[in-house]
Amino acid sequence: GAGVSQSPSNKVTEKGKDVELRCDPISGHTALYWYRQSLGQGLEFLIYFQGNSAPDKSGLPSDRFSAERTGGSVSTLTIQRTQQEDSAVYLCASSSRTTGQGYGYTFGSGTRLTVV
Amino acid sequence: AQTVTQSQPEMSVQEAETVTLSCTYDTSESDYYLFWYKQPPSRQMILVIRQEAYKQQNATENRFSVNFQKAAKSFSLKISDSQLGDAAMYFCAYRTLEFTSGTYKYIFGTGTRLKVLA
Numbered sequence: 001g002a003g004v005s006q007s008p009s010n011k012v013t014e015k016g017k018d019v020e021l022r023c024d025p026i027s028g029h030t031a032l033y034w035y036r037q038s039l040g041q042g043l044e045f046l047i048y049f050q051g052n053s054a055p056d057k058s059g060l061p062s063d064r065f066s067a068e069r070t071g072g073s074v075s076t077l078t079i080q081r082t083q084q085e086d087s088a089v090y091l092c093a094s095s096s097r098t099t100g101q102g103y104g105y106t107f108g109s110g111t112r113l114t115v116v
Numbered sequence: 117a118q119t120v121t122q123s124q125p126e127m128s129v130q131e132a133e134t135v136t137l138s139c140t141y142d143t144s145e146s147d148y149y150l151f152w153y154k155q156p157p158s159r160q161m162i163l164v165i166r167q168e169a170y171k172q173q174n175a176t177e178n179r180f181s182v183n184f185q186k187a188a189k190s191f192s193l194k195i196s197d198s199q200l201g202d203a204a205m206y207f208c209a210y211r212t213l214e215f216t217s218g219t220y221k222y223i224f225g226t227g228t229r230l231k232v233l234a
Binding site for chain 1: 120122125158159160161162207221222224225226227
C-alpha cells in the first residue's frame with residue numbers, strides 16, 4: 001500500500017480479554033516495528049521484524065504480549081488478558097533496508113487501546 | 117544505554133514567531149542519527165528533519181532547522197515563521213545500530229507539545 005495501515009483505529013476492551021492489533025506495512029518494506037505510546041511517555045520499543053530473521057522481542061513488557069508477521073508482510077500484535085496499564089496507542093512503523101538507514105521510519109496512525 | 121531527554125513538556129508560540137524545542141541525549145557511540153518527528157492529533161508520526169552525527173553542518177528543511185552540538189549532546193529544533201499547522205507533539209529520536217542483530221532501534225524522548233497561538 002501507499003502507507004502503513006493499522007487497524008482498528010480505536011479499540012475498547014474489557015479487562016482480561018484478548019486483543020489483536022494489525023499492521024499492514026508499505027509494500028516491499030522488510031523491516032517492521034511495534035511501539036507503545038503511553039500518555040505522557042515517549043515511544044517504547046516493543047518488537048522488531050526484519051525479513052526472515054528471528055524477531056527482536058527484547059521490548060515486549062510481559063509474556064502476555066506476542067507478535068507475528070506472516071509472509072514477511074502483515075503483522076499482528078496480540079495482548080492476552082489485557083490490563084488497564086496496557087491502555088496506550090500502539091504504533092507500527094516500517095522501513096526498507098535502504099530507507100531505514102538514517103532516513104527514518106514510515107509510521108502508521110496507530111491503534112488507541114483502552115482497557116476498561 | 118542511550119537516553120533522550122526532552123525537558124519541555126509544553127511550549128507555546130505566537131503565529132509567525134520563532135520557537136526552539138530542546139533535546140539532549142546520552143550515548144557512547146561516535147556515529148548515529150538524530151531525528152525530529154511531528155505527531156499531530158491524527159497520531160501519524162511525520163519525519164520533520166534528520167541529522168547525521170558525522171556531519172557538522174546543521175540540517176535545514178524549509179522553516180525547520182536544527183542546532184546540533186555533538187560535544188554537548190544537544191539537538192534542538194527551531195521552527196521559524198510558526199504556522200497554526202505546526203501545532204503538534206514533537207518527538208526527538210536517536211537511532212542506534214545494534215550490530216549483533218542488525219537492528220536499527222530508535223530511542224524517543226517523551227515529547228514536547230507545541231501550541232501555536234493565533
